[in-house]
Amino acid sequence: MLEVNHLRKSFGKTEVVKGVTFTVDKGEAFGLLGPNGAGKSTTISMICGLLPYDSGEIKVDGFSVKEHQMEIKRKIGVVPQDIALYPTMSAHDNLIFWGKMYGLSGKQVVKKANEVLEFVGLLDRGKDKIETFSGGMKRRINIGAALMHQPELLIMDEPTVGIDPQSRNHILETVKELNKQGMTIIYTSHYMEEVEFLCKRIGIIDHGEVIAVGTKDDLVKRLSGGTVVKMEVNHFQNRLVEELNTLPLVEKVMVNDDKTELEILVSSGHQALGELVSTAIKNFIEVSSIKVQEPNLETLFLQLTGRSLRD
Amino acid sequence: MKRIWAICSFEIKKTFNNRHAFITMLGLPLLFTLLFGQLLGGTSTLKVNIAFVDEDQTVISKNLHESLKDNDLFTLKEMSLEQAAKQVKDKKIIGLIQVKQGFEKAVVSNNQPKISFKHNPDFTSSSMVDQIISNAVSKAAIQAKASTVWNQYSKKPWEDMYTILNKDISSSDQIIHKVAITKNLKTEEMDNMSARSAGFSIMFVMIVMMSTTGVLLDARKTGVWYRLLSTPTARFQIICGYLLAFFLIGWIQFGLLIGSSTLLFGVHWGNLMGIFILVSALLICVIGLGLLISGFAKTTEQQGALGSIIITATCMLAGVFWPLDIVPNFMQKIAEFIPQTWAMKGFTELIARGGNVADIIAPVCVLLAFAATFLVVGMMRIRYE
Numbered sequence: 229m230l231e232v233n234h235l236r237k238s239f240g241k242t243e244v245v246k247g248v249t250f251t252v253d254k255g256e257a258f259g260l261l262g263p264n265g266a267g268k269s270t271t272i273s274m275i276c277g278l279l280p281y282d283s284g285e286i287k288v289d290g291f292s293v294k295e296h297q298m299e300i301k302r303k304i305g306v307v308p309q310d311i312a313l314y315p316t317m318s319a320h321d322n323l324i325f326w327g328k329m330y331g332l333s334g335k336q337v338v339k340k341a342n343e344v345l346e347f348v349g350l351l352d353r354g355k356d357k358i359e360t361f362s363g364g365m366k367r368r369i370n371i372g373a374a375l376m377h378q379p380e381l382l383i384m385d386e387p388t389v390g391i392d393p394q395s396r397n398h399i400l401e402t403v404k405e406l407n408k409q410g411m412t413i414i415y416t417s418h419y420m421e422e423v424e425f426l427c428k429r430i431g432i433i434d435h436g437e438v439i440a441v442g443t444k445d446d447l448v449k450r451l452s453g454g455t456v457v458k459m460e461v462n463h464f465q466n467r468l469v470e471e472l473n474t475l476p477l478v479e480k481v482m483v484n485d486d487k488t489e490l491e492i493l494v495s496s497g498h499q500a501l502g503e504l505v506s507t508a509i510k511n512f513i514e515v516s517s518i519k520v521q522e523p524n525l526e527t528l529f530l531q532l533t534g535r536s537l538r539d
Numbered sequence: 540m541k542r543i544w545a546i547c548s549f550e551i552k553k554t555f556n557n558r559h560a561f562i563t564m565l566g567l568p569l570l571f572t573l574l575f576g577q578l579l580g581g582t583s584t585l586k587v588n589i590a591f592v593d594e595d596q597t598v599i600s601k602n603l604h605e606s607l608k609d610n611d612l613f614t615l616k617e618m619s620l621e622q623a624a625k626q627v628k629d630k631k632i633i634g635l636i637q638v639k640q641g642f643e644k645a646v647v648s649n650n651q652p653k654i655s656f657k658h659n660p661d662f663t664s665s666s667m668v669d670q671i672i673s674n675a676v677s678k679a680a681i682q683a684k685a686s687t688v689w690n691q692y693s694k695k696p697w698e699d700m701y702t703i704l705n706k707d708i709s710s711s712d713q714i715i716h717k718v719a720i721t722k723n724l725k726t727e728e729m730d731n732m733s734a735r736s737a738g739f740s741i742m743f744v745m746i747v748m749m750s751t752t753g754v755l756l757d758a759r760k761t762g763v764w765y766r767l768l769s770t771p772t773a774r775f776q777i778i779c780g781y782l783l784a785f786f787l788i789g790w791i792q793f794g795l796l797i798g799s800s801t802l803l804f805g806v807h808w809g810n811l812m813g814i815f816i817l818v819s820a821l822l823i824c825v826i827g828l829g830l831l832i833s834g835f836a837k838t839t840e841q842q843g844a845l846g847s848i849i850i851t852a853t854c855m856l857a858g859v860f861w862p863l864d865i866v867p868n869f870m871q872k873i874a875e876f877i878p879q880t881w882a883m884k885g886f887t888e889l890i891a892r893g894g895n896v897a898d899i900i901a902p903v904c905v906l907l908a909f910a911a912t913f914l915v916v917g918m919m920r921i922r923y924e
Contacts (some may be wrong), residue, residue, distance in 0.1 A: 326766070
């Protein structure tokens with residue numbers, strides 16, 4: 229369904245996408261996971277034909293984005309990161325407008341708007357203005373607008389930013405249902421749990437480069453036994469980090485912003501626990517809690533980049 | 540075309556969905572027209588009140604009353620001398636015309652007629668009233684002379700012929716007409732109410748257009764622009780949809796203002812085809828200006844601030860708030876480089892001089908030249924990425 233090959237894009241002298249390559253099969257849900265500023269949105273914009281790329285190639289269903297923009301735009305639905313709706317108009321009016329932009333008309337567009345409202349669970353609020361909706365409801369209509377023309381490929385750019393957990397779950401269930409119905413999904417996020425929940429294959433992107441692609445299991449296997457130990461401390465001092473870094477089992481040490489928690493990437497979590505605690509005590513630092521986290525994508529990201537996904 | 544119309548109709552619906560928009564579109568321009576229209580004298584044919592005191596009560600004095608009634612400088616109210624004197628003192632009327640006993644006798648016998656005009660010292664048009672009275676008395680004297688000559692030959696009462704003469708020679712022979720003369724006046728200008736009506740319609744259409752064209756910036760901010768570009772809609776369709784919407788919104792507003800000002804203030808806008816062409820050219824120009832400003836502004840707030848400054852300043856210079864004749868010459872020269880000046884010139888041709896399409900070719904061409912410049916630069920500044 230989608231082929232992205234050696235894609236490159238620069239803004240001025242800054243190269244923001246550096247040879248990104250990945251493919252997405254028909255009917256697949258593919259996750260693009262990376263921290264803010266990793267190049268996810270720029271890559272998505274180029275796939276949608278909104279941003280020209282410097283080199284490389286993008287093909288959607290065999291059509292090159294450079295040569296067949298209109299054909300491709302008919303096949304894809306885009307859910308932008310922003311709430312791209314008209315707040316002073318009703319949900320129904322918004323959906324009808326976007327349906328018309330995708331070429332629907334007459335009774336067909338009205339029928340589809342009602343179907344979409346029902347699908348996102350807001351049929352009873354259809355006549356209300358968007359500005360009266362909660363953040364989660366706005367996000368649901370934001371997704372609905374991209375579904376009006378029943379796209380083959382749905383591209384979602386961080387569609388759950390800034391909403392409550394209940395709305396997030398609703399959206400994730402909705403996307404899962406769409407994928408079950410056969411729609412190909414590309415889902416970008418910096419929330420590991422969302423991508424893990426929805427996507428079979430995942431691409432990890434950082435600093436404009438795809439640093440790993442595969443199923444969750446494939447990716448976790450690459451950890452080669454790496455584990456993250458989360459240690460909460462009182463009275464943090466920098467020399468603790470220096471000392472922890474000298475321990476043979478420790479690969480990386482990261483401290484959160486308010487200096488209360490350390491994330492320590494170790495080659496063997498359980499073996500390292502004793503050494504980590506004793507090092508802290510030796511430096512007169514009180515450990516309030518310590519937890520060994522099972523290996524996951526976050527751990528892999530940390531191992532590959534030395535940064536947290538939410539940095 | 541379907542997509543262009545979809546964008547256009549949605550924008551129109553969105554604009555008129557907001558009830559507050561009607562305040563800016565209709566309420567404020569009418570209020571400003573009323574305030575500024577009255578402030579600077581309303582219509583140019585405003586009349587003062589003068590009392591007519593007829594102590595003679597004869598055929599000639601009554602005819603004189605009828606003859607003086609028909610003028611565009613003052614309104615006559617017949618009353619007694621005491622009433623008139625009191626009203627002049629109370630400044631309810633500007634003066635009184637007193638026709639004393641023996642007036643007819645004096646006219647018929649070719650003597651100095653007994654008539655006087657007394658007025659408040661601050662009444663500056665007294666000489667014009669004197670002139671009107673003098674003309675009316677002269678006319679009465681000539682008619683009386685003719686009637687008495689006729690009486691000598693026919694031996695019938697001279698009053699019969701005097702009445703006939705007064706009927707036949709109607710008041711159409713009015714000699715004095717009031718014309719407002721200003722230092723640069725070469726031809727007839729709009730009365731103040733019409734001028735302010737046209738001026739404030741222009742100004743508030745510009746204000747509304749400024750916020751309407753701001754939707755492009757807003758669309759970029761909210762992500763609507765991004766989403767629009769991701770649909771299978773060509774860029775030219777998006778732009779045409781928006782431009783058509785701006786044009787129609789502008790016309791709806793101008794149409795409502797033309798209708799309201801006609802009903803409320805009695806403004807006659809003149810040749811309809813001329814108005815259609817002039818307003819259309821003006822709207823294209825204003826839309827171009829809106830696009831130009833939104834092309835340089837980064838946010839809707841910036842556009843609003845910049846737009847307000849430009850609109851207010853240029854409207855002041857272009858004679859929207861007051862007649863251009865009262866400003867210094869150098870400002871009148873600057874006004875030539877402002878689109879509103881040309882729109883006002885066009886409206887003057889249509890409203891005050893009864894002009895038609897041919898008479899507004901020059902203002903329309905200048906407005907379209909402004910429009911072309913603004914639109915080209917404005918469109919070049921639209922960012923699609």
